[in-house]
Amino acid sequence: MDINKTIGLTALAACLAVAGCEGETDTTTAQSEQVARTCAAIGDTPVRLEGGTFAMGQAEVYAEEGPVRQTTVDGFWIDPHEVTNRQFAAFVEATDYVTLAEKPVDPAAFGVSEEQIPPELLLPGSAVFTPPERPSNRYSDWWKYVPGANWKRPYGPGGPEAQPDEPVVHLGWEDMQAYALWKGGRMPTEAEWEYAASAGQPATTEQPEEANSWQGVFPAVNRETDGFRGIAPVGCYAPNPNGLYDMVGNVWEVTADLFRPGHDPADTDNPRGPSENQAYDPLNPGFPSRVMKGGSYLCAPNYCQRYRPASRQGRDPGMGASNVGFRLAYDMPPA
Numbered sequence: 172m173d174i175n176k177t178i179g180l181t182a183l184a185a186c187l188a189v190a191g192c193e194g195e196t197d198t199t200t201a202q203s204e205q206v207a208r209t210c211a212a213i214g215d216t217p218v219r220l221e222g223g224t225f226a227m228g229q230a231e232v233y234a235e236e237g238p239v240r241q242t243t244v245d246g247f248w249i250d251p252h253e254v255t256n257r258q259f260a261a262f263v264e265a266t267d268y269v270t271l272a273e274k275p276v277d278p279a280a281f282g283v284s285e286e287q288i289p290p291e292l293l294l295p296g297s298a299v300f301t302p303p304e305r306p307s308n309r310y311s312d313w314w315k316y317v318p319g320a321n322w323k324r325p326y327g328p329g330g331p332e333a334q335p336d337e338p339v340v341h342l343g344w345e346d347m348q349a350y351a352l353w354k355g356g357r358m359p360t361e362a363e364w365e366y367a368a369s370a371g372q373p374a375t376t377e378q379p380e381e382a383n384s385w386q387g388v389f390p391a392v393n394r395e396t397d398g399f400r401g402i403a404p405v406g407c408y409a410p411n412p413n414g415l416y417d418m419v420g421n422v423w424e425v426t427a428d429l430f431r432p433g434h435d436p437a438d439t440d441n442p443r444g445p446s447e448n449q450a451y452d453p454l455n456p457g458f459p460s461r462v463m464k465g466g467s468y469l470c471a472p473n474y475c476q477r478y479r480p481a482s483r484q485g486r487d488p489g490m491g492a493s494n495v496g497f498r499l500a501y502d503m504p505p506a
């Protein structure tokens with residue numbers, strides 16, 4: 172798969188690739204009931220998890236998250252928080268790496284004559300969540316392709332710079348791979364990620380209090396009672412019993428596995444997801460989407476009940492978004 176082709180085509184399809192749940196809207200306005208939070212200064216040292224067996228998947232919310240089956244993973248290390256802008260900046264400083272969102276799009280990737288392509292789609296950029304001015308249930312009203320949006324300028328050229336302790340966003344798959352190679356880690360498998368996130372706790376469908384999600388009716392009303400309207404710095408919500416922060420919520424986290432709706436019930440020993448031939452993402456057909464986990468600050472009860480360890484959606488590898496990040500796993504104790 173030509174990654175440039177993926178980039179170009181998905182620039183057109185960004186809304187569908189990033190969203191994926193039905194939306195409803197409401198014209199209600201609400202007073203902010205924001206609760207101030209204290210964000211802990213947490214280190215970067217990866218957490219060692221012993222291997223084990225757990226109930227992977229969830230059946231009662233979205234069909235593609237099931238079936239539930241006992242799944243075993245070997246031990247590994249995992250980052251305690253989402254990869255931050257500070258960490259990614261150190262990588263770029265050391266390597267002069269340029270991300271996909273900072274490069275122009277190849278017009279040949281669209282498969283149509285260049286005159287038919289909106290010129291802004293050929294500029295470097297990425298998909299940015301932009302709250303609609305009017306109530307809407309159309310993805311295209313809240314996802315915009317913003318030229319100049321990238322990890323350094325997550326909201327585009329007119330917006331603030333990336334904050335050091337916020338998770339890095341707007342990365343493509345190859346950008347995450349490059350960081351992992353430099354760091355001596357790798358992308359976690361979906362099973363590893365879900366094992367780490369669920370931490371022996373029983374599955375629930377409730378919207379969690381200790382996770383950055385969306386309170387109110389998406390996308391019109393954000394009461395932000397959890398303390399943050401958008402992205403939060405890492406470490407502002409209580410860690411899970413494994414000592415891991417923001418597994419659920421804040422930003423989606425891309426994993427190593429290719430996406431296919433539902434799990435293979437027979438693949439329960441250190442599963443690694445479907446082969447490329449078996450992979451299929453109905454929201455992004457024809458492209459090798461990766462599984463992303465845990466939902467984001469945009470997940471609300473009326474729109475995207477993905478604020479759970481078992482949640483999963485396909486993520487187009489060729490383009491990032493303002494609500495998608497990652498964290499690394501390690502097979503050896505990090506130096």
Ligand SMILES: [Ca+2]
Pocket residue numbers: 383384385386395397398399400401468
């Ligand atoms: Ca929030």
Ligand SMILES: [Ca+2]
Pocket residue numbers: 253417418419420421422423424465466
């Ligand atoms: Ca997260």
